[in-house]
Every structure is written in C-alpha cells, then in structure tokens.
Amino acid sequence: MQIHPMWADYPTLAPELVATLDLIETKIAPDSVPVKEALLQMINAGGKLLRPAYCLLFSQFKETDREKMIALAAAVETLHTATLVHDDIIDRAATRRNQKTVAAQFGPDVAVYAGDYLFVVCFKLLAQYASSLRSVQKDGTSMERILNGELAQMATRYNYDITIDQYLHQVSGKTGQLFALSCFIGAYEGGNSLAFAKRAETIGLNIGIAFQLRDDILDYTSDATSFGKPVHEDIKQGVYSAPLILAMNDDRAAFRPLLAKKQTMQPEDMRQIATLMSAHDGVAKAQAMAQTYTDKALAGLAKLPAGAAKDTLVQLTQQLLSRQN
Numbered sequence: 001m002q003i004h005p006m007w008a009d010y011p012t013l014a015p016e017l018v019a020t021l022d023l024i025e026t027k028i029a030p031d032s033v034p035v036k037e038a039l040l041q042m043i044n045a046g047g048k049l050l051r052p053a054y055c056l057l058f059s060q061f062k063e064t065d066r067e068k069m070i071a072l073a074a075a076v077e078t079l080h081t082a083t084l085v086h087d088d089i090i091d092r093a094a095t096r097r098n099q100k101t102v103a104a105q106f107g108p109d110v111a112v113y114a115g116d117y118l119f120v121v122c123f124k125l126l127a128q129y130a131s132s133l134r135s136v137q138k139d140g141t142s143m144e145r146i147l148n149g150e151l152a153q154m155a156t157r158y159n160y161d162i163t164i165d166q167y168l169h170q171v172s173g174k175t176g177q178l179f180a181l182s183c184f185i186g187a188y189e190g191g192n193s194l195a196f197a198k199r200a201e202t203i204g205l206n207i208g209i210a211f212q213l214r215d216d217i218l219d220y221t222s223d224a225t226s227f228g229k230p231v232h233e234d235i236k237q238g239v240y241s242a243p244l245i246l247a248m249n250d251d252r253a254a255f256r257p258l259l260a261k262k263q264t265m266q267p268e269d270m271r272q273i274a275t276l277m278s279a280h281d282g283v284a285k286a287q288a289m290a291q292t293y294t295d296k297a298l299a300g301l302a303k304l305p306a307g308a309a310k311d312t313l314v315q316l317t318q319q320l321l322s323r324q325n
C-alpha cells in the first residue's frame with residue numbers, strides 16, 4: 001500500500017500509516033462488488049492521511065499497544081472518508097484528488113451505500129479496540145457536530161449576508177471536529193489523562209479550523225490540477241468561505257449582482273469577483289485569520305511534554321498549515 005510522498009519526511013510514522021491503510025482495506029468487505037470497488041478506489045486515491053497521523057502521534061506520549069492505535073487511526077480515517085463520499089454526492093462533485101468521485105463514477109446510489117458502509121467499519125473498529133466507552137461517546141458526539149456543521153452550511157447557501165462567525169461555526173463542525181476527534185482519541189486511548197486528551201482535542205480543533213481556512217484560500221489562489229479538485233466550485237454552489245465573506249464585509253452591494261447569477265456564472269463573472277476580492281483584501285484577511293488559528297495550535301503544542309512525539313507534531317503542523325497546494 002502506497003501513502004502520500006509527504007510521509008517520506010516522517011520515517012517512524014510512515015510504517016504505521018501504511019498499516020492503517022492495509023487494515024482499512026481488509027475491513028472493506030461488503031456483499032456488493034460495486035460498493036467494494038468504489039471504496040477501495042477512494043481509499044487508494046492518495047489522501048494525505050492527516051487525521052490518522054495526528055491520532056497516532058498523540059498516542060506516542062506514552063507506551064501503548066500500537067496495534068490498537070493503528071486500528072483506532074483506521075476508524076478515524078474511515079469516518080473521514082465516509083464524510084467525503086457523502087459530501088461529493090451533495091455537492092455533485094465530479095473529481096476529488098484528481099480522480100472521479102465515487103458518485104461520478106458509480107452513481108449516487110452506490111455512493112450513499114459506500115459512505116454508509118464506511119460508518120459501519122468505523123464503529124466496528126471502535127467497538128473492538130477502544131478501551132473506554134468514552135471514546136465511542138466522543139466519536140458519536142463528533143459525528144453529530146460534523147453533521148450540524150454541514151447542516152449549517154446548507155442553511156446559509158446563497159446567503160449574501162453570511163457572517164464570518166457563521167462560517168467559523170460551520171468549519172468548526174465540518175473540519176475542526178475530525179481533527180479534534182483524532183487528537184483526543186490518540187491521546188486518551190494512548191493512556192493519557194482525560195485532561196491531557198481535552199488539551200489535545202483543543203489543539204486539534206485549532207488545527208482543523210486553520211486547515212480549512214488554508215483550503216478555502218487555495219480555492220481562490222490555486223489551480224484545479226495542483227489543488228486536486230475543481231476551484232471556484234463552492235462559490236457557484238452558494239458556499240461562501242472566509243476570503244469572500246471578509247471581502248464582502250466592505251461592500252456587499254458590489255458582490256450581490258454577481259453572486260445572484262449562481263450556477264450560471266461565466267468566467268467573466270468570476271474575474272469580476274476576483275477583482276473585487278483583491279480590492280478588498282479578502283485573501284489577505286483570510287490568511288491573517290488562518291495564521292491566528294495556526295498560532296493557537298502551535299502555542300498548544302509548545303506546552304506538551306518534550307520528546308519525539310511533540311517535535312513531530314510541531315513539524316507536521318507547521319508544514320501542513322503553511323502549504324501552498
């Protein structure tokens with residue numbers, strides 16, 4: 001099983017990430033051949049495995065059963081993949097990671113069942129390997145917050161008056177919760193105290209918010225090939241992210257006629273939006289916000305016990321939150 005090239009810089013972590021993917025593959029055994037093919041394709045599509053990586057790293061502050069932690073990292077990644085499969089159905093996305101989405105290749109029906117099956121895999125792994133009911137409860141709570149984040153996003157589609165606080169509420173659920181859960185499970189199931197695990201959870205939440213902010217910035221500054229998915233699609237779908245919201249705060253009336261065109265937007269409309277965003281420093285303001293959350297995450301990491309786990313967490317977080325693609 002191959003993993004993303006970025007992990008070549010983390011030789012002690014890479015083998016456990018390979019084992020995580022291998023385990024997920026062995027657990028994918030639905031009766032439906034199309035569903036199995038769809039899931040295996042998604043799992044092998046070259047994702048970065050960031051959430052299982054944080055789970056594994058936060059479990060390294062104490063000696064612990066590595067087989068158990070790899071299994072719990074696999075549970076986190078299957079949960080993440082399930083949300084991606086379902087997101088792509090809702091967004092009618094054609095590509096992800098420079099490949100056809102499950103929905104685009106196999107149809108929305110297969111994609112729904114594929115995502116549902118991954119939820120089953122996630123909870124079976126948790127049931128088998130989690131040492132405490134608290135971890136299962138935390139997973140359930142996180143799933144609820146992820147769903148509420150998605151529902152909040154749906155409720156604000158094409159809302160020209162969306163606020164930055166509403167956006168942050170959405171991304172705290174959508175993206176922040178998965179990072180927070182990964183760090184909590186790694187720390188708590190790694191034998192640390194509940195207080196330590198909650199600190200890890202807060203760090204993960206800040207990492208997740210900063211990560212989503214960077215992702216949304218790239219939607220305006222990157223191209224589809226390097227980004228791995230179509231750019232500017234969110235704005236056509238009425239999903240307004242930080243760079244646009246922060247720019248609109250200065251002059252919403254200027255943006256409204258362009259945004260009102262919705263999915264009929266033409267390239268010239270997008271160029272006019274880009275010009276307005278540049279004039280109102282939307283990207284720069286979003287970058288400053290992303291840096292604020294990055295600094296919060298790094299400040300939390302700085303307070304962790306000294307050692308290899310802390311050093312690797314700092315290195316990974318700095319690399320992740322300064323990325324350009």
